[in-house]
Amino acid sequence: MEATLRHDGWTRTDGIAVRGRAFEDDRFLEGDTLAVRFADARAVDATLEEIASIGADLEGFFAAVLEDSDATYLVADGARSVPLYYGTGGPVSDRGRLVREALEAPTDPITESEFLLTRYVTGPETIWSGVYATRPGEVVRIDDDGIDRRTYRDYWPAGPEDERTNGSANPRTGLESALETALDRLERVAGDRPVVVPLSGGYDSRLLASALVDRGREVIGFTFGRSGHPDVEVSREIAARLGIRWEFCDYDESTWREWYRGPAGRRYVREAFGGDALPFLAEWPAVRELVADGRLPTDALYCPGHTVATPSERLPRFVGECRRSEPSSVGCGPAVDADDALDRELVAPDIEALVDYVLERHYALWEWDDPNFEDAARERIQRGLRGDRDPSAVTGPASAAAASERWEWRGRMATFTNGDLRVYEDAGLEWWLPLWDPVYVRAWERVPLEARRGKGLHAALARERYRRAADVPDERAGLTDRSLSPADRYLALVRHSPVRQFTERGGDWMPPFLAPRSTWSEPGSHPLSWYGVVDDAVLEELPAFRNLYALRTLAATGRLDLEDASEPIPDGPTVRLPTED
Known part of the structure; x- marks a missing residue:
């Protein structure tokens, strides 16, 4: 099977390609030394489990491709910092689009719907049918019989009952x-x-x-x-x-337009x-x-x-969880103070309640109503929450929190954030x-x-x-x-770098950005000014404005041209998902 690896950081030797660095005990491995570590496994005709064991011994940020006459193995580190893409009978690449083009793969309605609503795909799939991506801490074997996967490094954080x-x-x-x-x-x-x-x-x-x-x-x-x-x-x-x-x-906004629409921006977004x-x-x-x-x-x-x-930052409060009140704890169970922000989203510590929470919180770039996708999404979310564990593994607040953090780690952090x-x-x-x-x-x-x-x-x-x-x-x-006060926003420049006042703000005392947080979702008030990537005429045609992530998911799937108001533009906050067809 052909491996098409475009980044120039790959080290190739005798059917093995590695990229990145890793530590094994006190040894520092990179380039040839990292390749030799995987060559040792191939020399003894290693199984999928043995290669996974090597991955578990390595700590760092790396990826590897091992090819022999019978199969191709892909190895991802625990953060999936270097993604690899593959398909049955198709090439392996560090560019998903190349695999898609080789397979002439159509889009998959379920994963494309998930992408439209979240900006990422939570499983090993991509938005293209039959094109897959390595997951964190995973080894993949591809041969004539199909695809086999092993997870050698999972994430299931502790809790009071752990x-x-x-x-x-x-x-x-x-x-x-x-x-x-x-x-x-x-x-x-x-x-x-x-x-x-x-x-x-x-x-x-x-x-x-x-x-x-x-x-x-x-x-x-x-x-x-x-x-x-x-x-x-x-x-x-x-x-x-x-x-x-x-x-x-x-x-x-004007420089954003130049950056995004220039050749460098177009190349980056594509690659x-x-x-x-x-x-x-x-x-x-x-x-x-x-x-x-x-x-x-x-x-x-x-x-x-x-x-x-x-992932711990976005945890809901669970029914039955010990509730801490400064300076001491006030006990366990549902809170009675309706004004306590931590208790407004009280969630039952079981799989079904967690699925409801994830679906409501994360699948929300657009409004939607599609029972076909909801059924598929629930199955995908549950798989991401528990992995190979039985649903009964979630039995209380600690295990519910662990499942929630696992979903964030594998579903969002390892794909979009990293x-x-x-x-x-x-x-x-x-x-x-x-x-x-x-x-x-x-x-x-x-x-x-x-x-x-x-x-x-x-x-x-x-x-x-x-x-x-x-x-x-x-x-x-x-x-x-x-927690920065409005006064600090005025005084920060003078306090910490006064010489920059005449270059950064053109000599103006007033900082150019003083919009309150409540207005940041509006194009002209966003702190990054990145709505400049969207043509003004397109923005004017959006009566129910959605955030830039939502618009970009439409653009990435060919549903919206950010630069051309003559092309179809959503006329409301609701999107029709591919699964509806």
Whole structure:
């Protein structure tokens, strides 16, 4: 079977292709040494299970393709950081569109409907019938008899009834130790190169930047959007207090139009779309512009703050869950305070209730009414929630939370969110995901539910590291884009980089972006200004406006031309799904 691998980072040797880096105990493997590790397996005619065992021994971000006379094996790391696409009897590629073209595959109505409503596909399928993508921690065997899959690294976080939390180990101590190991690995990968962190107003990138500054590393932060946006101003403050270089790329609608419609934008959108997730767009212009201007180095290691803790941030409150009230717990069971935001979405801790919750929360880019798709979607969601486990595995709040986080990890994070790595590859840059390092994943799995909720323990670690590295009071250490006051938005530029006032804002005192959060869904008030990718005439023809993700899913499937108002345009918020036909 032919393997068509387009990225220039692949190392090929004797029927084996590998890309990325991994650690095995104290050994650091990349290029030829990583290829040799898989060659050892093929030399003894390894089974699918034996190759999966090798994958389980490797910790890092990599992919591998092994070809022999009988079969082709594909290996994905636990984050699926390097996707591979395949089909029965067709080629293997790191570009999903190439597999689709080789098979002349039509679209699949079920997965295309899922993509339209969520912007990603949650299983191994793509929107094209018979074209598949590797999943996190998976080995795939393709031969004349068909396709066989094995998962060697799953994710099922702990909770109060989980035996993994019943020992004497302190979850915070374990998480701190895991972070240090992940940073040790990052430094080994980076060598003497600087580390570039896309710095936001949240805790994830703050944790990375602070911990690396504490280690004496050269760190460069960058941010993008509109000056005055809380994300930008908190990032500006964090960089100033940490004493690191900070670069900013200003966005506006006219430049977005130039970026997106130019040859580089058209090429990126086409090549980054594998049929399983909408290409990540937010930082694509910033990375290209800052690198082209020489403001970000090409010889650095780029480390986004994507983290295993993110799925914990969106957990609902479960019936029967112990409810904590500061400074002490008030017991278990349904809450009586209707104003408590955590208790407004009380969900029964069973599979059916979780399916309802996911369907309502995540399948919502468009309004829809299609019983055919709903039946299929429920089956797909349930499979993503429990994996190979029996439905009875979800028996209480802890296991319900584990199922919910597993779905987010495999359904959204590993497809759409980690897809932003294609942005860095498009600019010819190297990347690493320290907060998705398997050692950090395992440590987070052992954190009890109450300390995971809202990324609690992870956020506490970020605040402490930032407070220590920047020598700031607790109040400023906990500042985020959501808690930044209006006054701070005015004063941020003068406080932290006054010399930039006359270049970034043209000498104006007022920041150009002061829109309240409630208006950000409106095209002219969005903090990224990215509605500039849509022609004004098209926007005017949208009476029930949907967010840009919704419009882009239509564009990706050929249902909407973002640049041509003469083409069909939705006349309302409801979309007719392919399954209705």
